[in-house]
Amino acid sequence: MQMALEQARRAxxxxxxxxxxxxxxxxxxxxxxxxxxxxxxxxxxxxxILAIREACQKLEQGRLxxxxxxxxxxxxTMCAGAISHARVRRLIYGAYDPKGGAVDHGGRFFQSATxxxxxxxISGVSETESGELLKRFFLPKRNTANLY
Amino acid sequence: MQMALEQARRAxxxxxxxxxxxxxxxxxxxxxxxxxxxxxxxxxxxxxILAIREACQKLEQGRLxxxxxxxxxxxxTMCAGAISHARVRRLIYGAYDPKGGAVDHGGRFFQSATxxxxxxxISGVSETESGELLKRFFLPKRNTANLY
Numbered sequence: 001m002q003m004a005l006e007q008a009r010r011a012x013x014x015x016x017x018x019x020x021x022x023x024x025x026x027x028x029x030x031x032x033x034x035x036x037x038x039x040x041x042x043x044x045x046x047x048x049i050l051a052i053r054e055a056c057q058k059l060e061q062g063r064l065x066x067x068x069x070x071x072x073x074x075x076x077t078m079c080a081g082a083i084s085h086a087r088v089r090r091l092i093y094g095a096y097d098p099k100g101g102a103v104d105h106g107g108r109f110f111q112s113a114t115x116x117x118x119x120x121x122i123s124g125v126s127e128t129e130s131g132e133l134l135k136r137f138f139l140p141k142r143n144t145a146n147l148y
Numbered sequence: 149m150q151m152a153l154e155q156a157r158r159a160x161x162x163x164x165x166x167x168x169x170x171x172x173x174x175x176x177x178x179x180x181x182x183x184x185x186x187x188x189x190x191x192x193x194x195x196x197i198l199a200i201r202e203a204c205q206k207l208e209q210g211r212l213x214x215x216x217x218x219x220x221x222x223x224x225t226m227c228a229g230a231i232s233h234a235r236v237r238r239l240i241y242g243a244y245d246p247k248g249g250a251v252d253h254g255g256r257f258f259q260s261a262t263x264x265x266x267x268x269x270i271s272g273v274s275e276t277e278s279g280e281l282l283k284r285f286f287l288p289k290r291n292t293a294n295l296y
Binding site (some may be wrong): 100 | 185186188191201208211224229247249250253254257260261262263
């Protein structure tokens, strides 16, 4: 999770919403990514999606059955769907996201009947550190402009 | 929708689940794609995701506010999330997907409180043609092996 937080910090330095993700396979990191939605002008370029795609390329397979995903924020609906499609074994995430999260909030996708693969979920790991990064990122924007 | 069906047919020819998507902006097609999950070994390479990414690159913007997405199958959770993130104006889709769909089935994401942008939705357009393509694709596989 420390590596995922490091990715999130890099995102913030580049003006991206600070969320980082790391994929681990057999005790080794095989993919790391942070949000790139702004710089790539790609609304699908969330940290989780980028890490999943990178890991699949590295392992040369479309499924990540023995992989664990560490991410600093509760995944949204899009990313929860991708995690399920990729057959990720375990999801470990940091801050809760009551507004946009889809694991322990909203549609709780992994608990729904149309979810064909449910990863094991561990929530709230490094929650404070993950959340503080997001708060620090959004606070000055909220004070200076009505952007969000 | 005929162009999306043509994309779906191409997917089937290449051994991919036959789903096609087309994005329209100001009465012009700006992106077309079909499923490439098998050949790219990428579980996120659904037709909708690929079309959204292509359209954003073409328009040089991360939001598709005046764009309409035609897709032959009801989008899954991952794609419904992406459609919302991309601010797609209107979603027109073909076959219903009670098992994996997330628009009129499952979590009905666009009707949920954590959905920040809801496209207008028109369902069941060319439903029979879209569904027949999928049935024809899966039928021989079901008869010959226990793959699905």
